[in-house]
Amino acid sequence: MNYLSQVNAPGLYLMVGAIIGFVLIMCVLFLVRSYKAGLAIGMDKAVLKKTIRNSAVFTVLPSVGILVGVIALSGALGAPLSWMRLSVVGALQYELNVADIAAKAIGLSGLNVSEMSAGAFATVSLVMTVGILGGGLCCIFFLGRYLRKLGGKKKPAEPASAENAPAENAPAPKKRSNIGNIAMVAMFIGLCTAYISSYIGTFANDVSSFLPLLTACVAAAVMLAFTALAKNPRFRWVENFDVALSMLIAMAAAVIAGGVI
Amino acid sequence: MRGEELNVDKNTYFDSFNRQLHLLGKVMLGVSFVAMIAFSFVVGAMYDVAPSLSGFLSGLLQVGIIYYPVAIVEFLVYAPMLGVGGSYLAFLTGNLTNLKIPCAMNARELAGAKTGTPENEIISTISVATSAIVTTLILAAGVLLMTPLQPLLSSETLKPAFENVVPALFGAFGLKYYLKSPKIAVAPFVIMTLLCIFVPAVRNNTSIAIIPAGLMCIGIGVLLDKMGKLGDI
Numbered sequence: 001m002n003y004l005s006q007v008n009a010p011g012l013y014l015m016v017g018a019i020i021g022f023v024l025i026m027c028v029l030f031l032v033r034s035y036k037a038g039l040a041i042g043m044d045k046a047v048l049k050k051t052i053r054n055s056a057v058f059t060v061l062p063s064v065g066i067l068v069g070v071i072a073l074s075g076a077l078g079a080p081l082s083w084m085r086l087s088v089v090g091a092l093q094y095e096l097n098v099a100d101i102a103a104k105a106i107g108l109s110g111l112n113v114s115e116m117s118a119g120a121f122a123t124v125s126l127v128m129t130v131g132i133l134g135g136g137l138c139c140i141f142f143l144g145r146y147l148r149k150l151g152g153k154k155k156p157a158e159p160a161s162a163e164n165a166p167a168e169n170a171p172a173p174k175k176r177s178n179i180g181n182i183a184m185v186a187m188f189i190g191l192c193t194a195y196i197s198s199y200i201g202t203f204a205n206d207v208s209s210f211l212p213l214l215t216a217c218v219a220a221a222v223m224l225a226f227t228a229l230a231k232n233p234r235f236r237w238v239e240n241f242d243v244a245l246s247m248l249i250a251m252a253a254a255v256i257a258g259g260v261i
Numbered sequence: 262m263r264g265e266e267l268n269v270d271k272n273t274y275f276d277s278f279n280r281q282l283h284l285l286g287k288v289m290l291g292v293s294f295v296a297m298i299a300f301s302f303v304v305g306a307m308y309d310v311a312p313s314l315s316g317f318l319s320g321l322l323q324v325g326i327i328y329y330p331v332a333i334v335e336f337l338v339y340a341p342m343l344g345v346g347g348s349y350l351a352f353l354t355g356n357l358t359n360l361k362i363p364c365a366m367n368a369r370e371l372a373g374a375k376t377g378t379p380e381n382e383i384i385s386t387i388s389v390a391t392s393a394i395v396t397t398l399i400l401a402a403g404v405l406l407m408t409p410l411q412p413l414l415s416s417e418t419l420k421p422a423f424e425n426v427v428p429a430l431f432g433a434f435g436l437k438y439y440l441k442s443p444k445i446a447v448a449p450f451v452i453m454t455l456l457c458i459f460v461p462a463v464r465n466n467t468s469i470a471i472i473p474a475g476l477m478c479i480g481i482g483v484l485l486d487k488m489g490k491l492g493d494i
Contacts, residue, residue, distance in 0.1 A: 006308055015303060019296045023353060024397050026289045030282070030346050031390035037278045038383040041271045051368045051384050055391040058367055062360045063396040065426030067403040068414050074407070083404045084300065087397050088293060089355040094328070094468075101323050106316030119310035123320070126301040126312045131324035134332025135352040136290045143340060143348055144283050150341055151377065179483065180376040184342050185438065185494050186482035188366055189446050190475030191358060192435035193453050194467050197474070199428055201457025201464035215425040219432030227440065243367055246433035251422035254429075258421030 006118050007078030016080040020087045054240055061247050069095070076111045081125050089132050102127035150180070211254055219250035275379040279345045282386075286349030293353055331468055338475060341376070342366070346386030354393040358471070359427050363434055364392040370437075442494045444485055449477040 031052075038048045066086050073082035073095055085095050100111045102124040108115045111124075199213040226242040229235045238245075305311045339357060340348045343365055351361040368388035374381035403410060414423065439446045453474050457464035464470070485491035 007304075009307070011307060012304060015300055019293065019300070020397060020401065022296070023289075023293060024394065026285075027350060027354070027390045027393045027397070029285070030350055030386055031394065033278075033282070034346055034383050034386040034390065037275070038380075038387070040274060041379055041383070043380055043383060047372050048383075048387060051372055051387045052391045054371055055364050055368050055388040056395050058364050059360065059392040059395040060399070062356070062426055062430060063399040064414075065423055066356060066360070066396060067400055067410075068423040070400060070403065071407065071411060071414055079404055079407060081300075083400060084297065086356070087354070087400050088297060089353060091355050091357065091359070098324050098328070102316075102320035105320035105323060106313055117310075118304065118308035119313065122301045122305035122310060122312040123316045125304070126298065126317050127320035127324055129297045129301065130317075130321055131328055132332070132355070133294055134325075134329040135336050135357075136294060138333060138336035139340070139348055139352045140287050140290050142336070143286070143345065146337075146340060147345060147348075179486070180341065182482040182486050182491065182494060183479050184366075184376050185442060186445050186478035187338055187342070187475045188362070188434075189438045189442065190449060190478035191362070191471050192431050192438055193446065193449050193478065194470040194474040195427065195431040196435050197450065197453035197457040198464045198467050198470065200454050204458045205461075205464075211421055212425055212428040215421075215428040216432030216435070219429045220436035223433040223436040224440075227437070239371065243363075243430070243433050243437075247426070247429040250429040250432060251425060254421040254425045255419060259418060 003113065003116050003118065003121070004078065007081065007121055012078065012080035016084040019084060023088055050240070057241060057244050061244060061251070072096070073099070076113050076116065077121065077124070081121075081128075085128060089129075089136060091132070094132060095128065098128050098131050099124055102131075211258060214257055215250045215254045218253040219246045222246040222249045271379065275382075279382075282346045282349065286345070290349060290353055334472055342385070343389060344382030344385045346382065347389040350386065350389045350393055354389075354396070356396065358468070359430065360396065361389050361392055363430060364388055366434075442482070442491070444491065445478050445482045445494075448481060449474050452477065 035048055035052075039045060070079070070082045070086050073085065077085075077099060082095075084090075096111070103109075103111045103116070103120065105127070106120055106123050108120060116124075196216055199216050202209045203213045223242060223246040226238050226246060230238045230242065301312055335357060336348075336352070339351065339362055342362065343351050347361075347365055351357055351365075354361070365385045365388045368384050369381060372380070372384045374384045403414075413419065439450075453463075453470065457470070482491065482494075
């Protein structure tokens with residue numbers, strides 16, 4: 001039995017299928033519970049449904065991109081591990097790099113199928129898995145305390161009592177700073193900036209690598225048009241699909257530019 | 262008075278709900294991590310081999326030195342954006358910067374939810390859960406149909422599209438958020454662009470470049486807010 005047959009064996013598909021099935025059930029559980037909690041605290045059912053619909057539409061194109069990553073990874077690591085890595089904890093930009101580091105650490109020249117064996121696969125997959133658990137471990141051990149600290153709460157669910165209720169003639173509480181909101185929007189602008197700057201930097205150093213920058217520019221231009229369009233009440237619905245449509249048109253532009261140039 | 266009672270009830274209910282999510286989230290992450298680690302050992306046992314301890318330690322050292330600090334920063338930055346449920350799910354299902362965070366931000370924007378409110382946490386959790394379900398189903402379908410799909414997804418014609426999903430995502434989102442607050446964006450954009458042009462290590466390690474870019478934006482945002490020049494974002 002050669003290496004690729006070993007790492008694509010039906011037993012591996014079953015194991016990975018069971019792990020992903022468990023994760024899927026948990027996602028459904030979180031979704032249902034949060035939906036019910038939203039209704040219980042008085043949120044509008046239409047807003048909750050819109051969030052589900054919009055998030056589903058939003059996710060389709062990036063998921064196809066991730067699927068391409070699964071296919072790329074499966075050539076060296078087999079489909080089951082690639083499927084698991086990009087469904088659970090994984091990240092497209094992380095996997096190939098880490099697999100290559102792990103392969104070199106066990107004495108191979110890199111992630112090279114001709115040098116791989118079942119033993120090398122076991123070690124590489126273990127490094128890939130343990131190496132990416134940092135964020136999840138932080139959640140297990142620190143998430144509750146961290147979010148409480150940020151929210152400024154001593155303990156959750158302190159029962160309200162007449163003693164700690166504000167007196168009616170007490171001065172109005174000072175308006176809470178929206179610093180959390182600013183930090184969140186600012187961090188996201190930073191995230192976009194890091195990516196877009198890297199496309200400009202890559203293009204400036206190698207003009208033949210123009211496609212990422214071109215794609216980003218087309219997506220931005222289309223988004224600008226959609227933003228203007230959505231100001232007209234008749235086209236307000238565009239807001240629900242503007243990111244997905246901008247991406248689709250920009251990706252089509254990348255295909256055309258990639259074919260022409 | 263009635264409004265205050267409702268608010269107290271809502272907060273009490275939400276705290277109790279969050280406690281359940283913490284328990285569920287910890288169990289979910291714990292079980293998944295053990296199962297994923299066990300996978301490598303079971304595969305080894307199937308073929309009468311074991312993972313190499315020295316290879317594992319050496320590989321983990323090289324990987325951990327880069328990715329554990331990044332993971333800690335990601336946790337510190339993204340957990341407040343995602344809230345309790347969204348954080349557990351996003352850190353379990355991965356693809357944070359290229360999918361879950363933009364998806365949750367988009368949902369929050371459309372729902373008009375404000376940071377730190379129960380509504381924002383509910384929207385984030387629903388958004389991340391939906392996104393994770395859709396990705397899982399698409400990947401499962403893709404793996405089942407890998408043989409017929411492979412020629413299409415690996416076709417040379419469509420390759421530029423699939424290689425540029427992330428640029429398309431951040432192009433669209435970048436514009437949306439730059440328009441939202443150009444004052445925060447301008448200086449970090451210029452500085453990061455110059456760094457990316459002249460320092461190869463910065464442009465080749467986007468996951469690390471996010472840290473200075475994000476810190477600059479947060480610093481500028483907070484400063485402008487204190488000076489009363491930021492406006493509503």
